[in-house]
Amino acid sequence: MALDVTSCLSVTGVLTVCTVTLLSIWIWKAFRKASMFQRQGIPGPPALPFLLQNHTLMKEMTVAIQRVVKNLHNHVKSKAETGEEVELKADVPGSYTGTQKVRDHLPTSKYNDFLQLLVEAEREGEAQGPVDAEIDHGDQLTTSKQWTRKGLTTDEMYANTLIFPDGWQRNVSTVMSFTLFDLAGNPDCLAKAQAEVDAKLGKVANVNTFKSYGVAAKDRQVTYETAMELAYLDMCMNESMRLYPPGFILDREAEEDMEFAGYHVAKGMRMGIPVLSIHRDPAIWPDPMKFDPERHTPEARATRHPFAFLPFGMGPRNCIGMRLAQLEIRMAIATILQHFTPVLCDKSVYPPKLQKLKFESQDGLWVKFQARA
Numbered sequence: 001m002a003l004d005v006t007s008c009l010s011v012t013g014v015l016t017v018c019t020v021t022l023l024s025i026w027i028w029k030a031f032r033k034a035s036m037f038q039r040q041g042i043p044g045p046p047a048l049p050f051l052l053q054n055h056t057l058m059k060e061m062t063v064a065i066q067r068v069v070k071n072l073h074n075h076v077k078s079k080a081e082t083g084e085e086v087e088l089k090a091d092v093p094g095s096y097t098g099t100q101k102v103r104d105h106l107p108t109s110k111y112n113d114f115l116q117l118l119v120e121a122e123r124e125g126e127a128q129g130p131v132d133a134e135i136d137h138g139d140q141l142t143t144s145k146q147w148t149r150k151g152l153t154t155d156e157m158y159a160n161t162l163i164f165p166d167g168w169q170r171n172v173s174t175v176m177s178f179t180l181f182d183l184a185g186n187p188d189c190l191a192k193a194q195a196e197v198d199a200k201l202g203k204v205a206n207v208n209t210f211k212s213y214g215v216a217a218k219d220r221q222v223t224y225e226t227a228m229e230l231a232y233l234d235m236c237m238n239e240s241m242r243l244y245p246p247g248f249i250l251d252r253e254a255e256e257d258m259e260f261a262g263y264h265v266a267k268g269m270r271m272g273i274p275v276l277s278i279h280r281d282p283a284i285w286p287d288p289m290k291f292d293p294e295r296h297t298p299e300a301r302a303t304r305h306p307f308a309f310l311p312f313g314m315g316p317r318n319c320i321g322m323r324l325a326q327l328e329i330r331m332a333i334a335t336i337l338q339h340f341t342p343v344l345c346d347k348s349v350y351p352p353k354l355q356k357l358k359f360e361s362q363d364g365l366w367v368k369f370q371a372r373a
């Protein structure tokens with residue numbers, strides 16, 4: 001009998017532990033989801049600060065990025081083996097609105113991604129009707145009264161589904177392409193970047209062996225932590241974004257009548273901010289067309305106006321994907337440099353010239369990859 005009570009108690013104990021664990025995971029997931037909404041300016045319950053630090057999410061993202069980086073590595077490897085010339089270019093996204101329409105008719109539990117969050121936000125908005133709300137944009141903004149309702153309209157949702165793949169796929173691959181091309185065109189900078197990667201990651205890594213975050217470090221695969229330590233690579237990426245910023249014009253609307261640089265700007269007037277011209281202004285950047293990553297040391301940065309460098313925009317409506325983009329680009333380029341050396345080839349025209357009104361190189365960004373010994 002005593003034995004029965006003991007086993008009964010231990011079964012109850014195990015069940016309690018399981019229930020509490022499952023409940024905690026469920027609450028954690030629910031709050032994590034809510035926090036993603038909040039960071040996109042969509043109202044919801046506040047994030048649990050101790051669980052939902054940005055870097056925790058970033059670490060999780062690292063696993064997903066590692067998978068993509070592995071495929072990228074294998075692709076570059078096949079090109080390096082044949083000695084083929086490779087054109088680095090941005091991948092333009094396909095139709096996301098069509099995908100959303102399909103999902104409208106499917107159970108929400110089937111998907112757990114950004115598009116699904118938007119679909120649900122729209123449904124939530126429709127169900128709740130107009131709400132007079134102040135939105136807290138976390139560390140980016142204090143408050144805003146622009147939003148008067150929970151959720152998103154169909155148009156807003158479409159706009160977001162377009163801007164996300166655009167930022168995620170096109171801008172990230174554009175910056176990656178130009179950075180690799182700039183490194184190929186500047187062997188001294190390339191050697192320095194490779195030396196940094198070698199020092200932080202080691203020369204050899206088997207990208208096909210990693211299973212999850214943490215295992216990678218053992219295999220000297222780039223991780224969140226090591227990516228954060230690649231300061232020189234970051235400077236190279238910044239220098240490429242200075243010369244070739246995908247967001248080459250930003251626009252803003254005047255909230256009130258104002259005088260600016262001797263001009264009267266009426267309320268509601270839209271102004272274009274010429275990022276490309278600012279980034280190439282010789283008064284700010286001496287010898288502006290020279291690829292010189294040293295312009296982005298902390299000391300050099302401190303001497304410039306913060307608005308002199310605007311690859312991700314500035315202010316409350318700056319790029320919300322900035323940190324993710326920086327992490328992705330560092331991880332991808334670090335892995336490539338760890339294994340391969342990008343070099344200019346017969347088809348390369350360096351420095352690249354941008355097409356008019358189109359953010360693409362006139363002659364393509366052609367390189368060859370050489371496997372490192």
Ligand code: HEM
Nearest residue numbers: 167168171172175247311312313314317318319320321325
């Ligand atoms: C290297 C890659 C990227 C570059 C160069 C870039 C650049 C920019 C720029 C210049 C803006 C306009 C900012 C302003 O007007 O002040 C912007 C806005 C935005 N970006 Fe990115 N972006 C990149 C990656 C991403 C990624 C990965 C995402 C999504 C995960 C993303 C999502 C957005 C969104 C949603 C906005 C609109 C923000 C708002 O209107 O409040 N971007 N981006």
